[in-house]
Amino acid sequence: MSNWFEELLKGGNGELFQWPYPIRYGVQKEVSADVLVLGGGPAGCMAAVSAAKRGAKVVLVEKGHPKGAGGSGCDHWLNTPNPCSKITPEECVQWEFDSYGGYINGISRYIGAREGYDALLELEQMGAKIRDTDDEFKGAPFRDEKTKFLFAYDYENKFMFRVWGTTFKPAMYKQCLKLGVQIYKRVMITSLLTGGAGRTVRVTGATGINVRTGEFFIFRAKATIDCLSFYQGNWLFSSELTGLPYFHPNVVSDGPAVAWRAGAEFTMMEKSTAAPPPGYAFPHYGTGNPRNTWYPCTMVDARGKEIPWVDYRGRPLKDLRDRTRPAEGQKFLAERAPAPQYRCPRLIDDLLEKVRRGEFMLPLYADLPSMPEYERRAIWGLMVGEEGRSKVPVLRTYTEAGFDPDKDLLQSYYLLGGEPHSGLMEGTLLPQFRTYGPFASPGGLVVDWDLRTNLEGFYAAGNALFAGNYYHHAVTTGRYAGRKAAEYALAAEEPKIDMAQVEAEKARVYAPVRRRNGIDWKELRAGLCRIMQNYCGGIKNEGLLKIGLIWLKDVEENVFPEVYAPNPHALMRVLESFNMLYCDRLILHASLARKASSKHLGFERQDYAEEDPPEWHKFVTVRQEDGEVRVGELPIGYWGPLAENYESHNRDYRGYLK
Amino acid sequence: MEFQKARAVPNLPGPGRPVIFDAELCNGCNRCVEICPMDVLVPNRRKGAPPIVLYPEECWYGGLCVEECPNPGAIKLNLPLMQRVRWKRKDTGEHFRV
Numbered sequence: 001m002s003n004w005f006e007e008l009l010k011g012g013n014g015e016l017f018q019w020p021y022p023i024r025y026g027v028q029k030e031v032s033a034d035v036l037v038l039g040g041g042p043a044g045c046m047a048a049v050s051a052a053k054r055g056a057k058v059v060l061v062e063k064g065h066p067k068g069a070g071g072s073g074c075d076h077w078l079n080t081p082n083p084c085s086k087i088t089p090e091e092c093v094q095w096e097f098d099s100y101g102g103y104i105n106g107i108s109r110y111i112g113a114r115e116g117y118d119a120l121l122e123l124e125q126m127g128a129k130i131r132d133t134d135d136e137f138k139g140a141p142f143r144d145e146k147t148k149f150l151f152a153y154d155y156e157n158k159f160m161f162r163v164w165g166t167t168f169k170p171a172m173y174k175q176c177l178k179l180g181v182q183i184y185k186r187v188m189i190t191s192l193l194t195g196g197a198g199r200t201v202r203v204t205g206a207t208g209i210n211v212r213t214g215e216f217f218i219f220r221a222k223a224t225i226d227c228l229s230f231y232q233g234n235w236l237f238s239s240e241l242t243g244l245p246y247f248h249p250n251v252v253s254d255g256p257a258v259a260w261r262a263g264a265e266f267t268m269m270e271k272s273t274a275a276p277p278p279g280y281a282f283p284h285y286g287t288g289n290p291r292n293t294w295y296p297c298t299m300v301d302a303r304g305k306e307i308p309w310v311d312y313r314g315r316p317l318k319d320l321r322d323r324t325r326p327a328e329g330q331k332f333l334a335e336r337a338p339a340p341q342y343r344c345p346r347l348i349d350d351l352l353e354k355v356r357r358g359e360f361m362l363p364l365y366a367d368l369p370s371m372p373e374y375e376r377r378a379i380w381g382l383m384v385g386e387e388g389r390s391k392v393p394v395l396r397t398y399t400e401a402g403f404d405p406d407k408d409l410l411q412s413y414y415l416l417g418g419e420p421h422s423g424l425m426e427g428t429l430l431p432q433f434r435t436y437g438p439f440a441s442p443g444g445l446v447v448d449w450d451l452r453t454n455l456e457g458f459y460a461a462g463n464a465l466f467a468g469n470y471y472h473h474a475v476t477t478g479r480y481a482g483r484k485a486a487e488y489a490l491a492a493e494e495p496k497i498d499m500a501q502v503e504a505e506k507a508r509v510y511a512p513v514r515r516r517n518g519i520d521w522k523e524l525r526a527g528l529c530r531i532m533q534n535y536c537g538g539i540k541n542e543g544l545l546k547i548g549l550i551w552l553k554d555v556e557e558n559v560f561p562e563v564y565a566p567n568p569h570a571l572m573r574v575l576e577s578f579n580m581l582y583c584d585r586l587i588l589h590a591s592l593a594r595k596a597s598s599k600h601l602g603f604e605r606q607d608y609a610e611e612d613p614p615e616w617h618k619f620v621t622v623r624q625e626d627g628e629v630r631v632g633e634l635p636i637g638y639w640g641p642l643a644e645n646y647e648s649h650n651r652d653y654r655g656y657l658k
Numbered sequence: 659m660e661f662q663k664a665r666a667v668p669n670l671p672g673p674g675r676p677v678i679f680d681a682e683l684c685n686g687c688n689r690c691v692e693i694c695p696m697d698v699l700v701p702n703r704r705k706g707a708p709p710i711v712l713y714p715e716e717c718w719y720g721g722l723c724v725e726e727c728p729n730p731g732a733i734k735l736n737l738p739l740m741q742r743v744r745w746k747r748k749d750t751g752e753h754f755r756v
Contacts, residue, residue: 020700064695071695071720186697211697240671241738244713249695279740283719287743304748327691369748392721392735399742401756408745408754569697569713 014643019567024215025513028506033182034489035482036205036221038189039255040066041248042471043462043478044227045172046119049126049483052179056489059219060181060206061574063188063250071249074165074471076152077130079109080116080333081657084151087159087332089113090642095332099339101269101600101612102636103443103619105467110642111480112473117279118655119476120161126185128171129164130444137382140374142324142537153295153344153355154333155324162378163384172475186206186211188572189228189254191505192262193218193497194455198500199624201263203458205496209309211572214513220497222457224490225263225481227474227559228464230444231583231638235272235387235434235536237529238279239522245281248388248463255464257579259445260586265623267634269443269590271601273323274538275435276428278289278529283382286394288348288410290365292335293383293390296323296375298367299347306367307351312343320372340443340588350580355415359544362416365409369498380405389470414658431538435515441467443590446621446634449649450488451481454623457492514572515564521573526561526582528555536584540591540606548588572658586622593631673738674719677724679708683732690733691724699723708732 002387008016035051037044040062048060060066079092092113096104124130132138140160142151148163176183185207195204201571203224210216229251236245245247260266285293290309298320309317310326323345326333334342354360368376385395403410416428436442444466445453452459461481462474536549563573594601596608596616600639621632639645647658676698679691686706691699698713710719721735742756 004666019705020703064697065693067693068722069693069720071722071725171718240715241673243696243698243716244741246718249718249720281741282743283737283741288745365746367748389718389720392724393719393737396721397725397735397737398745398756401743402754403756407749409748411744411746501712573716 013342015101015566023568024210024213025510026216026434027561027602028216028218029243030220031059031182031184033057033219033221035059035224035480035485036219036224036231037061037227038224039207039227039229040071040183041068041227041462042066042169042172042472043229043474043481044225044400045169045176045259045465046478047225047461047482047485048181048366049172049175049179050479051462051486051489052176052181054483054486056486057423057499058179058181059221060176061184061187061189061206061217061219063186063211063536064256065185066176068169071389071392071487072166072169073386073388073390074163074168076335077116077120077161077165077472078470079113079122080159080161080472081113081590082117082149082159082161083656085157085159086419087157087610091332092159095334095337095339095342097637098633099334099337099342100441100467102617103467103600105465106637106639106642107447108451108465108468108473108477110639110646111451112281112470112476114646114657115653115655116472117478117657118337119472119479120163121656122234123171123475124170130161135182137374137378139251140378141321142374142378150382152328152333153324154477155368156442157332159332160335163386165388166391168471168475172571184208184217185269187217188575189258190509190575191501192258192458192503193220195496195498196456196549200456202456202495204497206258207502208576209508209509209571211568214568216509218497218502220287220495222492222495223485223487224454225462225478226255226445226458226460227462227478228257228258230436230442230469231256231580232435233525233529234580234584234587235432235529235532236275236278237526237625239526241279242409242522247284251463252374252576254576254585256444259453260582260624263455263624264458266443266586266590267446267619267621268601270390270594270603270620270623271586272434272436273435273523273602274431277430277433282413283389283393284399285387285390288364288412289414290298290366293387294322294366294379295335297338297379300365300367300409302363302365303361305360307360307364308348308556309345309346310348310501312340313438313517314349317345321650352415356462364412364414367409368405369407369409371627376405426631432533434537439617441453441469443587444468446619449639449645450484451477452484456487457495460565469569509575511561512563512565513568513571515562517561518557518562518564521563521565521570521577524555524574525577525580527559528577528584531555532584532587536588536591538604540603540605542595545588545592552585552588555580589629590620590622600632673717674714675711675736676714676719676738677711678734678736680732680734683729684708685729685732687728689726689728693722693726695720695722750755
């Protein structure tokens with residue numbers, strides 16, 4: 001190498017200053033647990049609490065810090081039957097089923113709806129704020145005066161809560177400490193350990209590496225819960241803004257990679273959607289828009305002309321109140337539901353045409369000043385502020401810069417390119433820069449009614465589940481998986497660790513720190529993203545997907561052996577990039593297996609162009625066994641009758657609904 | 659005005675200042691270092707001095723560091739220029755930005 005970096009380092013022993021943490025490469029620590037929880041997000045923390053409450057010895061492993069603080073948050077607690085509502089858990093599942101062509105996780109969504117209110121009350125007991133105890137919104141139409149709960153979207157049916165989500169993570173973390181959960185911070189999970197073979201594989205624990213010291217961990221556990229979330233960034237990488245675009249921090253591909261390598265079964269991994277190009281993203285919820293966190297904010301054009309709203313039939317709304325109650329012929333409104341019978345009111349559909357004709361002048365703005373005061377304060381201050389990554393980057397930063405919701409119109413970046421691919425929140429969306437879609441429930445692990453995967457002793461919760469997503473779902477399924485895993489663990493045999501697996505894994509994870517120079521992780525990651533953009537992009541076919549697999553094999557065999565890491569932090573980024581390759585492989589195999597296009601899955605194949613033919617209306621599953629990829633299928637609705645199956649698996653459970 | 663001395667310096671990764679410390683207000687408690695999900699900060703080798711942003715481009719711009727800091731103003735989140743959103747005052751039409 002003959003660049004400035006090498007020149008700079010020549011004078012200083014090859015570094016700017018001494019690495020500030022003790023280096024422990026090769027040092028190994030063994031930890032035993034009844035229940036091992038992988039990942040300290042909302043699902044993981046609640047799973048750890050739940051398992052510990054049942055008397056299990058719990059170990060929680062987190063790559064960052066589980067407290068989350070103000071970066072973590074949640075504005076909406078969705079799809080939760082409660083005393084203020086008549087909506088049933090079955091209806092909560094049905095609206096999603098109808099909206100997404102049946103490509104939903106009926107099991108985890110039903111659990112979310114059955115136990116969501118119990119989980120919310122448990123959070124309150126831990127010290128989280130879930131209702132308007134300070135009476136800030138007294139008299140607002142979205143407030144239930146008796147319970148002081150606040151609601152979003154549908155103020156009549158009241159089953160989507162507005163909550164103070166920044167209080168949740170700190171409360172869960174505190175509870176973990178109180179219950180004696182053994183927490184390993186700054187430890188990245190690198191693999192699952194397994195025993196048995198073929199159909200009787202049991203997960204016996206996991207390996208991990210400290211991202212500051214490089215110390216190696218062997219976690220031995222009777223039951224393991226995958227709360228490592230899903231995958232992000234497989235198509236998107238900006239080398240100078242690597243952290244910015246991710247919706248969740250620290251989530252890249254670790255979860256799917258470790259589970260795939262162990263033989264776990266996945267479905268819907270072929271699902272994806274267009275995304276903003278790398279490095280483009282605005283602060284989430286930090287631009288003017290009428291959706292989600294900002295719902296039901298009025299939008300105006302550059303001259304102050306209001307953009308009309310329409311109902312599910314395309315009929316103009318007469319009144320602001322029509323945005324938050326079902327229209328004639330609708331039973332209830334469900335956030336983001338595309339299915340007409342539940343669809344929330346929205347801006348007119350021909351807005352782009354009208355913009356082109358000059359009827360509405362760009363840029364557009366969110367008109368908070370025109371909103372009733374209670375709505376203005378709910379959007380700016382409660383929703384924007386309590387949602388993840390919004391308190392400091394948006395609410396506090398904009399307020400310090402002088403933004404006043406009573407006086408100011410926040411700009412929208414919608415349609416500024418004039419192109420058809422435009423997101424109301426994000427601005428530009430392009431098809432080769434793909435993502436699972438932040439709220440669009442991507443692929444993940446297949447589970448049964450115990451939230452157990454196909455591998456014995458291996459459970460999953462939160463975004464690790466297929467078509468799982470949303471904070472309330474993560475907390476509620478985490479709580480459920482925790483109790484199921486504890487139940488199993490307290491009766492299970494001690495697992496035996498296969499030391500050959502441990503040695504192989506140590507060799508794999510330490511290889512990059514045995515090299516002084518070579519290819520860095522950014523070049524690797526950018527190269528992997530390019531492979532996915534080109535060979536798993538907006539239009540697919542068998543040939544392209546197979547070239548993608550050939551490329552990945554090439555990278556694994558010829559590029560991995562040259563990748564280096566100068567310290568444990570860089571090693572973390574390298575190992576994450578390796579995991580991206582394994583996950584990309586899984587995505588390509590899932591894409592090859594679905595021989596039909598699908599509108600629901602954002603999946604377009606030019607060699608099988610028919611969209612959603614009836615014979616392909618099913619879940620396609622993929623897993624590895626003995627080095628081979630096994631393709632399978634599950635019928636839509638494989639989970640069977642919801643209430644009956646839930647109850648037969650939870651006879652002793654008591655909560656709000658029983 | 660005199661010219662600055664020409665220096666052989668490379669283009670640094672940018673945006674390069676995701677957080678800005680006020681050395682007067684920061685006491686080097688390192689709570690920000692402990693909470694950062696992306697681990698972009700390392701403790702300063704001088705005790706009591708502000709941490710060093712070793713990996714500025716990896717910043718998630720989450721602001722957990724600001725939230726955890728016990729001394730308001732000791733650390734500030736600095737959104738990069740391309741992320742700065744604009745607004746307009748409704749009654750006067752005056753423009754502002756972050």
